[in-house]
Structure formats: C-alpha cells, structure tokens
Amino acid sequence: MSVMRPSLLPGLLNTFSYNYNRGIEDIKVFEIGSVFHQRGKSNFSEDILVGGLISGCREPINWSTSRTELDFYDLKGDIERINSDLLFKQGNVPYLHPGKTALIFKGKKQLGYLGSLNPFVIEKLDLKQKVHFFEFSFSSLKFSDFKKFRSFSNFPLAQRDLSFVIDNHISSNDVLEFIKQKSGKELKDIKIFDFYEGKGIPKGKKSLAFSIFWQANDRTMTDLEIDKIVEKIVGFLSDKLDAKIRT
Numbered sequence: 001m002s003v004m005r006p007s008l009l010p011g012l013l014n015t016f017s018y019n020y021n022r023g024i025e026d027i028k029v030f031e032i033g034s035v036f037h038q039r040g041k042s043n044f045s046e047d048i049l050v051g052g053l054i055s056g057c058r059e060p061i062n063w064s065t066s067r068t069e070l071d072f073y074d075l076k077g078d079i080e081r082i083n084s085d086l087l088f089k090q091g092n093v094p095y096l097h098p099g100k101t102a103l104i105f106k107g108k109k110q111l112g113y114l115g116s117l118n119p120f121v122i123e124k125l126d127l128k129q130k131v132h133f134f135e136f137s138f139s140s141l142k143f144s145d146f147k148k149f150r151s152f153s154n155f156p157l158a159q160r161d162l163s164f165v166i167d168n169h170i171s172s173n174d175v176l177e178f179i180k181q182k183s184g185k186e187l188k189d190i191k192i193f194d195f196y197e198g199k200g201i202p203k204g205k206k207s208l209a210f211s212i213f214w215q216a217n218d219r220t221m222t223d224l225e226i227d228k229i230v231e232k233i234v235g236f237l238s239d240k241l242d243a244k245i246r247t
Helices: 009-020 072-082 119-124 172-181 223-241
Strands: 027-038 044-055 087-090 096-106 109-117 131-137 158-167 187-196 205-214
Touching: 009 027, 009 044, 009 131, 044 072, 072 096, 072 109, 072 131, 096 131, 109 119, 158 223, 172 187, 172 205, 172 223, 205 223
Parallel strands: none
Antiparallel strands: 027 044, 044 131, 087 096, 096 109, 109 131, 158 205, 187 205
C-alpha cells in the first residue's frame, strides 16, 4: 500500500479480490485511512477518509427467495444510515460509472462521492462481478456509541452442499440443529438453499438442501478433513431422522 495514495479504492479492491478468490462473493468491507492530494509542484495535503465497497448479492443463499445483486442504491442506503444529514448530487468521477455516480454533500461542502465502478475498469481489472464504492471525509461522521469488532480468519472458507430426503413433518430447524451438532467447532454458517416436493421424491417426503461453510482460524482445512465431517453429518441424520442423502 503506497503511503501517497490518492484514494482508498485500490486497497479495498485488493481486499475484494483476496476474498473473492477464496470463494467469498458477497462482500461488504470498509477502511479508514489517509489519502494525499498534490497542492502545487511539491506540496501535498493529507485527508482522513472512510471508504467502503460492496459487491455480490443482497440476500444470503435461501431456498425461498431469489438472489438479487447489490447495486448503487444499496450503497446509498448504507451511507444514509451512517449520517442522515448528507445530500447527494449527480456527478462524475473518472473510474466510476457515468450514470451511477453521486457526489456527497453536507450543506454546501462536498465530503466525497459514491458510485458503481466503471465497466471499463471492471474489465481492465478482470473483476468477475459489479463493484460499488464510496469514500468521504471521516471527520463528518458523528458517533453516538462505540462498536466492537470480532477478529476474522485469513484462511479460506470450505463449502459443501448436501441434500437430504426426509419426512414431511420434520422441520428444517430440526435438521439444522442436528447438522450443527456434528459439524465441528470450525463451522462458520449453514444456509438452506432449496426445498422440493414432487416428481422423484417419495410421497410424504421432502428434499431440503443445505450449504455448509467451515473456516479455521489457524489453517486451511483439507478436503479429507471436510469429508470426515460430512460422513458424521450424514450418518447422524440417518440415525436420528432416517434421512437419505439425495444425489
């Protein structure tokens, strides 16, 4: 990271690419840091900015809702929740989409900007999905309380999708709880992404599909390690619920 950077965008794009390449496609990240602007031939001014980037889909994987991409208006809404006194005016920033860019004002003073990354930049950087970015003056923020942040792992997520055929009367929450019991301490998240009854499924049965995610804090989890956990889950659900794995 250059000490003379004019924007927080390059660093946030590096964070985006790092996570995307490790299977994390739905991303919201922010940074607070210094940027520098040249004032004359040898003079530079320093500003403290807060910047953020969003990309991916609005909702997590879920069997009951469609996946909707995050857009310019999601980012604008996030900023409005930070500070409701801000105003937005149409503007232009070279690396942002010409029709999806707004300048951020407080009164008559411009604090920053937000917008969707220009398609030319997305293509040039070989990014695989749309990116939306903002940055504005950190001093304009008002804090009513302090937030605590949990540390996160630098190691990649491991994911497996499992589909089970179970009796209709068994709730999805019961299945979730049984999966959690055998998923180990590195379990990160479980999402239901499909529910099905009908052709190919016996009468009185239903199919539930789950995406299960693991992440260790001290290592990259191996396929063999995940395979052993999956075997425990499948065996446990078979014993407890007479669940059959659907292939």
